[in-house]
Amino acid sequence: MTPKMLLLPVLLPAVLAVALLLLPRALRLVRDALAVAGAGVLLYYGFLFFSVKDLRYAVPWLGMGIDFDLRLYHFSSFILLALAGFLFLIAVYATVKMKDAPRGREFMAYVFLTAAFANGAALANNFVPLVFFWEGLLVTLYGMIAIGGRPTSGRTAVKALLIAGFCDFSLILGVGLLWSVAGTATMSEIAVEPTGLAAAAFVLMMIGAAGKAGAMPFHTWIPDAAVDAPVTFMAFLPAAFEKLLGIYLLARVSLDFFKLRPGGAMSVLLMIVGAATIVLAVLMALVQKDLKRLLSYHAVSQVGYMILGIGTAVPVGIAGGVFHMINHAMYKSGLFLSAGSVEHRAGTTELKKLGGLRRDMPLTALGFVVCALAISGVWPLNGFVSKEMVFHGALETGYTVFAVAAWIGAIFTFASFLKAGHSVFFGERTTDVPEVKESPAAIVLPILVLAALCVLFGVYNKLPLDRLITPVVAPHAEAGAHLDFTGHALDLFNVVALISVGCLVLAFLIHRHGFLKGGRKAYLASEPFHGLPGIRQAYDLAEKRVFDPYEQGVKALQGLSLALYKAVDRPIDFVFEKAVTAAGEKFTGILKKAHNGHYANYLAWCLAGLVILAGAIGLLAK
């Protein structure tokens, strides 16, 4: 394995993307086979790279310390493997799900282009290539939403582009600052204290990384995209790829580039962002009436656990955050894919119209249930393990409030998934949806694979923790520290775990109360909570997007531009339109009148000119 091989994860998907785009519609089977085979090759190399773990490919590029520098080490090889795994599952899934989509060909090409940029970003060891690949993701993000085929898809695509663009802009500013502070753009050589200018660089880069992962308040495009973009896109980017990359970069920023200290200002800042994201997004998720929108708010909420975990800056917290990243990518991807499977057969994802699908679609139901239990943190699934680690980490810092926020998040997560699962797969069949069959294998298999992985990573958590997570955290722990996170992984009999279980029981009671109160209609289970005084008003404002910084920002800018137009532009325009043109035309008119076509006139001008010139030269020469 030569260093040049590192170009493969970048170049192969890029070439495939072009090939997929060029293949005509008639050759759809060839296209699908090529996509799946290409993703398979990447997955194979993902394992190969994971076994190698140490490789570096650096060539001088633009000078001034800007090299094309790719570095494979345990963390990036872990991310590379995860990216390849999700790419493979999504490629298989899309062969069926995107078959009849109007612009399925472009979608496949975007998927592989995204993979190329994502792999490049994960491997980059120099800020300039990193930013290059990172910005490339912006293009495909826009493209994949824009081809959603709904009337508002274009608008949502612009929204996503602007929000992500803002985050990326912050990242670039942060990179610039850090570059000047550290004096090098080579990522593996940077380690600074987050004080002064470096603190500003940290905050900016944190916005870039957390924004990519979809943390509040940079999340507002995700629920919109859930409606406007293909559901495969949701399982691909916001659920899996963006979480992996965002949290990867956040971990690099807070562990490698800056030395985060437990209890330090930057650490607390991260924990606040994480806790706020958990609670606020899960409250939004609870009252959603559409399965995809509900899932999209959870995609936001769960980021909070990862940021909170990394923000604790204690080994168990960091490990929990990173572990939660991979767990979340698996079950959230599985959940979105299940939602897609339901949509594929039933034609809708509105909770009200669905019900009792477990008999029609048993495999999809099984996959959904496992993933839903995993995201809710039910013993012994993977979500339980990583959430426990985050709770322990939060308590270890001494800020109990953040652990409490995380528990509140756990209550409402479970409550909302009880509502969602109950509405869709259990209860009575509704008349809105006719008899349906289970989805084809290419749709069901990826869901079941992800569900199985959720079980595996929970029951046999030693495997991911020892092989994937510990090497990431090890260099940042104090020498000789105890780094066995498996100790209390599935231990139910300690205070933290008992409180978590208590939260789950509470969630069940909330759901049951709402279910009975709503006339045994599961989709109304959140109504009692929704109806509490004060809460309803807050939700109504949220539905009107009063809390959406993007929408408010757009409104403010529209006002500002209107004011500028009226107060500045029109007056200036008046000066040009009326004063300048009128003066110009007047002067032109005078000159034109003088040119009356009379030869004698013209000759007279010449002679007058001669006299004047002779006089002028004579006078000036003296």
Next chain:
Amino acid sequence: MIILFVVLPLVVAGLLPLAGKASKRLLPDLLANATLLFLVAYAAVAGRALIADGPVLQQTTWLGEALGIRLVLDGFSLFMLVVVALVGLAASLFSIDYMEHYGAKGNFYALYLVMIAGMNGLVLASDLFAVYVFLEVAAVASYALVAYGLGRDELEAAFKYLMLSVVASAFLVGGIAVVYGMTGGLDFAAVAMALKELNAGPALAVASALFLLGFGLKAALIPFHAWLPDAHPSAPAPISAVLSGLLIKVSGVYALTRVFLNVFGLTPALSTVLLWLGAVSAVAAAFLALGQKDIKRMLAYSSISQVGYVVLAIGVGTPLGIAGGLFHLFNHALAKGLLFLTSGSVQRATGTRDLDAMGGLAKRMPVTAATNLVGALSIAGVPPLNGFWSKLIIIVALVQAGHPVFAAVAVLASVLTLWYYLLMQRKAFFGRLNETWAAVREAPFWMTASTVLLALLCVGIGILFASTVTTWVRPAADVLADGIHAVAGSWGF
């Protein structure tokens, strides 16, 4: 063999009427274009090698006897030869299709090549009288070419042009006489040397004024410009292109620059006069262009304005200013040639030159519209086209030489230029298609090909402006910046 630049077109011009009898189209087209293609190749490829070791001198002989005609090729002449050959070739390619319906192509090309020979001879001349002779050769051919359509307007314009040009020639001869009286010689080198010795105040002022009237009238500087807006639009389009693109520059700007900078030497007084002449022409003609409804008249006034720009830059007298002026001369020759050719395409397609009657032609004539836009933006000085760089150099030179007011005037002229060219674009090519022209078709192959050639040159030179300046403009500007030493030192026979 620099005499080839004069002799070849003259000889071919002699053969062309005969060729026209043998073959109505093919042979004249082929002969004329091959001649110009050869001139382009000779000037652009062989030229730089010829003058690598300083100016090339050629004494013409007749049966072994030395004649009074001596030709000199230096950096400045070579630069002009390239310009003449390039624009000349584009216009003659355009004529292949455009002159179809005028008939007697052989005669047309004969006159055309005589004009080219006259311009080449003027550029290579090394004494004042030869300048006068070649100037007349080119001018006489151009009178006939302006009148070539034989319509009422054409004849009137040609007559007016002739009458004012005759005045110019008369005053030129007067000026030459005064110089001869003062110095006893006509050779550039001899005159330059003698004038340096001689402290001729008022007489030199009179001679300078006479030359300024003569050359200024040829260059159409205000107030000697009034013939041009009549003459140039009336000629067939390729002739308009050559008159505006080349003739006013060769017999006006080149002659003026050569005489005042290399022979008389640029005194502060002359410099001031040139700056004023240039500035007034640049601004006033721009305003006049703004008021035109006839596309070719607008272009004609624009030529006056841009020549003013060139004279303004050369009047600065610093090496940078001269380089900027010459570069602008080059760029303007290409772009104005291009614009007149496209206006010919439009006139041929629609039968009108009235801007108000056009509209939306871009939909029917996309190539013509696109090339016209390139030419217009180039002259208006929009980056990254060639015109932008030359205007930038001129403005920088004006500021550096301590003429901020003239620099502001140059910017003003530039803004006005953009104004009327955008007006032209809007009225002729953009907007809704005028229903009258629904059946209009794109111009034939050679017409579009020649405009595309010039448009590509405009864009290419804009992008490669640095190497163009160092390869072609800098050697020419060096000759001028040397002042009288350039001719006095090395031109002795």
